[in-house]
Amino acid sequence: MNFRRTAGLPRLPSPPSVEELIVGFDRGLRTLFARATSSRPYPDADMPEPDLTPEQRRHAAALMRVNHTGEVCAQALYQGQMLTARAPEVRRALARAAVEETDHLAWTEQRIEALGGRKSVLNPLFYFGSFAMGALSGIAGDRWNMGFLAETERQVEGHLTSHLDTLPDADVRSRAVVEKMRADEAAHARTAVDHGGAPLPAPIAGAMRAVAKVMTTATYRW
Ligand SMILES: [Fe+2]
Ligand SMILES: [Fe+2]
Numbered sequence: 001m002n003f004r005r006t007a008g009l010p011r012l013p014s015p016p017s018v019e020e021l022i023v024g025f026d027r028g029l030r031t032l033f034a035r036a037t038s039s040r041p042y043p044d045a046d047m048p049e050p051d052l053t054p055e056q057r058r059h060a061a062a063l064m065r066v067n068h069t070g071e072v073c074a075q076a077l078y079q080g081q082m083l084t085a086r087a088p089e090v091r092r093a094l095a096r097a098a099v100e101e102t103d104h105l106a107w108t109e110q111r112i113e114a115l116g117g118r119k120s121v122l123n124p125l126f127y128f129g130s131f132a133m134g135a136l137s138g139i140a141g142d143r144w145n146m147g148f149l150a151e152t153e154r155q156v157e158g159h160l161t162s163h164l165d166t167l168p169d170a171d172v173r174s175r176a177v178v179e180k181m182r183a184d185e186a187a188h189a190r191t192a193v194d195h196g197g198a199p200l201p202a203p204i205a206g207a208m209r210a211v212a213k214v215m216t217t218a219t220y221r222w
Contacts, residue, residue, distance in 0.1 A: 024079055028131070031075045032124055036106035039099055041182035041208065042172035049062035049114060056168040061117025062165050062220045064174055067181070069219040070156060073130040074183045075102040077152065080134025081145055090142045093195050094149075097188045104184065107177045112172070120219040146197030151205050152187035155212055157182055 052060065078098040085091045112119060120126075137148040160182040167174050200208075 020083060027079055028127060031072055032127055036102055036109055038103040038106040040103050043176040047173045050172060051168045052168060052170055058113050060167055060171045060174050061112055061115035063167060064108050064111040065117055065120050066216050066219045068112055069123055069126055071101055071105040071108055072123045073126050076127045076130035077134035080131040081138045084135050084138025085145055086142050090195055093191055100184050104181050111174050111177055121222050122219055126215060143198045145198050146192040147200050148194045150189045150192035150197040151200045153185045155209060157185045
């Protein structure tokens with residue numbers, strides 16, 4: 001993407017090219033409808049499938065559905081942010097982290113299937129909402145783009161910690177996946193800060209938490 005300067009206004013990214021739009025649309029379709037593949041070994045590889053009660057299984061599958069939707073949102077956010085980010089090194093950092101987010105997508109999808117659960121029917125809605133948020137964040141400039149990413153990753157990290165508190169102890173496979181994801185999200189937050197991410201105003205961080213609450217509550221059920 002090129003940049004244009006308008007007299008008296010901050011530099012704005014040019015509108016995305018047709019090629020960028022096609023690539024973005026293709027990624028969206030693949031995120032929503034194709035099976036994700038992991039570039040790294042699955043964190044729960046070689047672990048035995050746990051013996052859970054029906055209620056534990058249902059609860060664990062619902063939590064992994066929430067996490068899977070979170071990763072669908074991460075894909076969309078990163079795609080939107082990459083489309084409008086300015087500095088090449090920021091776009092490269094986003095692309096590197098996006099590969100790890102694809103791993104998370106594959107890991108959570110596999111756990112949902114093993115637990116006999118299903119993915120959320122709300123994923124397309126959250127994908128397009130998150131894509132728009134990511135693109136707007138990039139338009140605001142790299143400092144805010146990275147700040148938004150750092151705050152998002154920190155909130156996801158906290159959310160995953162809360163899942164470790166409630167996932168059945170016996171479900172060692174889901175726990176291994178969530179623990180590894182949590183470590184990755186913390187690293188993504190550090191990368192965003194290292195790339196100049198500004199602390200977000202408290203009302204914005206609060207609004208993000210409120211949106212996340214709606215997303216997690218809805219996808220636990222649907
Ligand atoms: Fe993730
Ligand atoms: Fe992340």
